[in-house]
Amino acid sequence: MTAAPQPADLALEHLHPALGEDLLTSITFFNEVAGRHPGALSLAAGSPNESRYDVADVHTAIDRFCDYLREELGYDERRVRRTLLQYGRTKGVVHDLIARHLRADEGITVDPEALVVTVGFQEALFLTLRALRRDHRDALLAVTPAFVGVTGAARLLEMPVLPVEAGPRGVDPDCLARTARAAREAGLRPRACYLVPDFANPTGIRVPLGIREELLRTAAAEDILLLEDNPYGLFPLDGARLPTLKALDTGRRVVYLGTVSKTVYPGTRVGYVVADQTVAGPGGPRLLAEYLARAKSMVTVNTSPIAQAVVAGRLLTHGGSLAAANRHEAESYRLALSQLLNGLARRFPAASGVTWTPPDGGFFVTVAVPFDVTDELLARSAEEFGVLWSPLHHFYSSPGPLRLIRLSCSALTAAETDEALDRFAEFVRAAGRDPAPARLPHAGQTATRPLPEGRPSAGAEGGTGEKVTGSS
Structure with a gap:
């Protein structure tokens, strides 16, 4: 039998109004999706690469x-x-x-x-x-x-x-x-x-x-x-x-x-x-x-x-x-960002309808896709394709959805980045065919794909992609 819900001690309407807004749940939402899918590769995380931490x-x-x-x-x-x-x-x-x-x-x-x-x-x-x-x-x-x-x-x-x-x-x-x-x-x-x-x-x-x-x-x-x-x-x-x-x-x-x-x-x-x-x-x-x-x-x-x-x-x-102190890290992130850009260019030719603005540095690339990007689509990407990314509407004060995705190069190894981009490309093709959002997965469900082992990193060939022209 399902236990009867306990009466609440406080009412949200009696707390600060911002606490009930979606804006303050963004970071928690990303962490929860990642936690449900520990096998998913993250092109969302803007955290540093911890491979050199001791x-x-x-x-x-x-x-x-x-x-x-x-x-x-x-x-x-x-x-x-x-x-x-x-x-x-x-x-x-x-x-x-x-x-x-x-x-x-x-x-x-x-x-x-x-x-x-x-x-x-x-x-x-x-x-x-x-x-x-x-x-x-x-x-x-x-x-x-x-x-x-x-x-x-x-x-x-x-x-x-x-x-x-x-x-x-x-x-x-x-x-x-x-x-x-x-x-x-x-x-x-x-x-x-x-x-x-x-x-x-x-x-x-x-x-x-x-x-x-x-x-x-x-x-x-x-x-x-x-x-x-x-x-x-x-x-x-x-x-x-x-x-x-x-x-x-x-x-x-x-x-x-x-x-x-x-x-x-x-x-x-x-x-x-x-x-x-x-x-x-x-x-x-x-x-x-x-x-x-x-x-x-x-x-x-x-x-x-x-x-x-x-x-x-x-x-x-x-x-x-x-x-x-960060000379090695700076070179590693430069290579990682170059790999991400080259990998996008190989997987998304000009006719794909997917474009991006090549960044000048840092960790992130903004990608425009031909469908509305929602939190439900992120959950679908994690559950069905084993890859995480960030919907860009979280970076605007007005509600989404937009047709923009943020990808990060900082947290993955070269082999993981190559695999993550393969999964991302497969997700984008599927979402373009059927953009209907999937239901949010229940706690405890995990991504269906394991982490890659020993895949080669992406090469240096390929262009830098086309520039994003809008955020429709």
Whole structure:
């Protein structure tokens, strides 16, 4: 007999309204589909390739940081122990080393006191939005499509998000200005614009240097901040890097949001925010970072010093440079992205109706297909074809479906990528013939195909595909 449902203790209508929205279930949904199909190959995951991870390296990094505290900062054993194992400073205990990394790798010279070390990028973003959101009139602009964590965080803070079209150059400064002015005409206060200038998720577009300079001028003219997110900047496809917005910023218009999830380990959950803007108030001007730290002290108190020690040890081992620490990874991701593009070109000729925009770097490729892409189709792809990918409607604030799919190159081996693309091509052909969604599988069902063993990787032949012309 089926047990009678127990009466609920709370009603959803009595909780924050954002908690009932599909937007906040996106990441959980992807994890649940992957969990039901452990045999499915994932072209969805934007996580780093963990093949070079070694637990022993974590201990080595912590030891290296402790040696730094003793030998370079002159700490005695009691102070070393306290630094590593006590609550620690709200702004972080490795802010000086992160400032050294920014100077070495990004050309950003900043007072370490303008840094707050956070629990990943998400807390850095949340604290910044919380500080900027004074009342219901304050709005966030976001270059769209955008990472769902941005729109979700703003929604939890009841901060409206106004889309700014990405376009072929990553962002149009004129569109940014028009959106800000329209917001003011509607009675809103546009406070900041979120964007990823380097290899944005999900488009992979890199904003040209001239547009970056124009964006800074537009931000000054419209009196808004630019929230620069840079998780993929160390992974260009052509090996060439452009200066970040923050490196070009002479008017303190950029709040720089950083993370080491792609360059050290996601498991550290360490991010940071560079907030060197001055804030007028009682007692004279203070750094915006000081006010973010006040908010952090009421949310997470501080970021784990043990996790920070792992990051610091990695930095110290490589002379303060994450670019140096990630030379092998950068080459691996370049090859993986090239393999993904070449593999798409071989499997989808021009007459297939499948197109994509070749990205400039990072992990992602946006693919246009000739059918509506739904969450139900993703479940069908996992169950029947053993391959996962991301529907792009999750990256827009308006509901789907779109005819766009995001593929990632970062998490699979070369052999697995080749097999995953075979499965993806088979799925696309089947969905094009019969796009009717399958029912969502029950928990415990798994994909019908095993992981590949020893398949050769895709070769280097093939073109880069055609450009996506729309998102109908």
